[in-house]
Amino acid sequence: MVDFGFGLVPSSRINLDLFDKDKYEELAAVEPDVRICMACGSCTAVCTAGKFSTTSLREAIEDIKNAQPAKAVEMLQACQLCGKCSMVCPRGINTRHLILSITKTYSTK
Amino acid sequence: MIYEGKQKIWSEYQKEIPDDHYFYVRSCIRQSFFPASEATFLDITRNRLGKDIFETEHHTTCGGIAYHSDTIPQETVMTIIARQFALMAKNGYENYVCSCITSFGLYCETMETWREFPELEAKIRENLWKTCKLEFAKPKFLIHASDLIYKYRNLIAAQAVRKLVNVHTGEPLKVVEHIGCHYSKMFPSKGVGGAEYPYVLTGMIEAWGGEIVDYPERRHCCGFGFRQYFIKGNRGYSLSNTHKKFESMEPFKPDLIITNCPGCPYFLDRWQYVIAESTGKTYGPDGHGIPALTYEEVAGLVMGYDPWDLGLQTHQIGPEPLLDKMGVEYDPAKKYLGKNGKNIGEPLPCTCLKG
Ligand code: SF4
Ligand code: SF4
Numbered sequence: 001m002v003d004f005g006f007g008l009v010p011s012s013r014i015n016l017d018l019f020d021k022d023k024y025e026e027l028a029a030v031e032p033d034v035r036i037c038m039a040c041g042s043c044t045a046v047c048t049a050g051k052f053s054t055t056s057l058r059e060a061i062e063d064i065k066n067a068q069p070a071k072a073v074e075m076l077q078a079c080q081l082c083g084k085c086s087m088v089c090p091r092g093i094n095t096r097h098l099i100l101s102i103t104k105t106y107s108t109k
Numbered sequence: 110m111i112y113e114g115k116q117k118i119w120s121e122y123q124k125e126i127p128d129d130h131y132f133y134v135r136s137c138i139r140q141s142f143f144p145a146s147e148a149t150f151l152d153i154t155r156n157r158l159g160k161d162i163f164e165t166e167h168h169t170t171c172g173g174i175a176y177h178s179d180t181i182p183q184e185t186v187m188t189i190i191a192r193q194f195a196l197m198a199k200n201g202y203e204n205y206v207c208s209c210i211t212s213f214g215l216y217c218e219t220m221e222t223w224r225e226f227p228e229l230e231a232k233i234r235e236n237l238w239k240t241c242k243l244e245f246a247k248p249k250f251l252i253h254a255s256d257l258i259y260k261y262r263n264l265i266a267a268q269a270v271r272k273l274v275n276v277h278t279g280e281p282l283k284v285v286e287h288i289g290c291h292y293s294k295m296f297p298s299k300g301v302g303g304a305e306y307p308y309v310l311t312g313m314i315e316a317w318g319g320e321i322v323d324y325p326e327r328r329h330c331c332g333f334g335f336r337q338y339f340i341k342g343n344r345g346y347s348l349s350n351t352h353k354k355f356e357s358m359e360p361f362k363p364d365l366i367i368t369n370c371p372g373c374p375y376f377l378d379r380w381q382y383v384i385a386e387s388t389g390k391t392y393g394p395d396g397h398g399i400p401a402l403t404y405e406e407v408a409g410l411v412m413g414y415d416p417w418d419l420g421l422q423t424h425q426i427g428p429e430p431l432l433d434k435m436g437v438e439y440d441p442a443k444k445y446l447g448k449n450g451k452n453i454g455e456p457l458p459c460t461c462l463k464g
Contacts, residue, residue: 002386002460006344008352
């Protein structure tokens with residue numbers, strides 16, 4: 001195969017047909033507040049871990065809805081459970097519990 | 110599909126295209142990518158159809174590539190364009206036809222900007238006089254060369270020696286049409302059929318006996334995109350765009366791709382080689398690619414021009430399987446002979462891509 005010095009970039013296409021509704025309901029059963037997140041990004045703005053890694057709770061919730069749960073779990077690996085996000089969330093979501101629930105529900109390890 | 114709403118409105122919209130008397134402006138890059146296309150356009154319109162198409166050696170680039178690469182300011186581009194228009198008027202024409210889609214989009218953008226900002230038009234008028242001592246003028250009709258071939262499609266069909274039909278099966282050839290983004294995505298009313306239902310190439314294919322392939326990524330960009338191609342580090346994005354289109358059209362097994370832009374046939378042609386040689390994937394039957402031709406080349410084939418005179422040997426994807434399907438006679442020994450009979454050089458064989 002020839003190396004041209006550039007190549008195909010991975011597709012960023014989101015296939016919503018792959019969304020696992022049963023799994024999402026499983027998550028919502030233990031943490032119903034996942035449904036009320038309005039993706040404001042306040043949690044991401046204050047995130048301690050986010051300063052040094054790509055951790056973003058807002059993005060992780062979106063990834064789950066976009067059928068990319070592996071990305072969400074990976075992103076939350078660096079979370080220190082400091083709880084700063086729960087203090088700013090305008091929806092009053094128990095974010096630490098949500099983070100633990102996401103990891104527990106979608107983790108394949 | 111329910112034929113209503115926007116699609117119905119656009120199917121009834123007719124762009125006004127005068128029948129004759131045009132000032133013709135060439136494209137910088139088409140002359141090097143597919144050198145015979147513009148000569149074929151002039152031969153068909155002037156000699157076969159008897160139209161008055163004038164061109165002058167004094168016209169220059171429109172500046173579009175520099176403009177879209179952010180290397181020259183808009184006012185400079187506008188002055189270059191004003192000079193082209195002034196040459197048209199100086200030679201007694203008021204209908205302007207250009208070969209390039211980038212130019213066409215830029216001319217539309219410039220005319221629209223002048224309409225909205227008359228003070229800018231006045232400044233360009235002054236620039237033109239100071240720099241070139243030419244009188245400012247604007248075309249009455251601004252047309253892309255594919256509009257004109259679309260207009261003449263039935264006249265071409267009347268002189269056709271063959272159709273876009275597989276002579277072995279009698280079936281119409283399956284054709285993918287790809288419209289350059291700058292043709293009507295920016296100013297829908299300037300294109301035949303608008304941005305979402307452009308009919309300019311479809312009309313030609315239907316008139317010449319082919320069948321259009323409607324596939325999911327039909328309106329996706331070819332991937333040229335100026336900066337993403339010019340900078341090597343970004344070229345993967347260009348390649349991925351084209352790859353997305355090919356993956357989408359592949360299940361429909363197209364025989365041919367027809368395009369009306371300088372960049373599109375180039376990228377739809379050359380990136381097939383890059384995809385094949387870097388991943389092993391080919392999109393035509395038996396390791397071949399899908400030929401990507403300009404509308405002039407397709408018109409030329411239909412009208413019986415020799416494929417080597419049309420410059421089909423300058424394409425990466427070998428046209429032979431298409432020529433065999435259409436029943437076009439050609440001499441393989443003459444493929445790489447120039448007009449003077451001298452060898453113009455042959456490309457090295459590919460590892461994965463046949464042709
Ligand atoms: S609990 Fe985790 S996600 Fe929330 S602010 Fe702290 S480190 Fe960031
Ligand atoms: S702060 Fe709360 S509502 Fe805003 S994105 Fe984060 S979890 Fe969602």
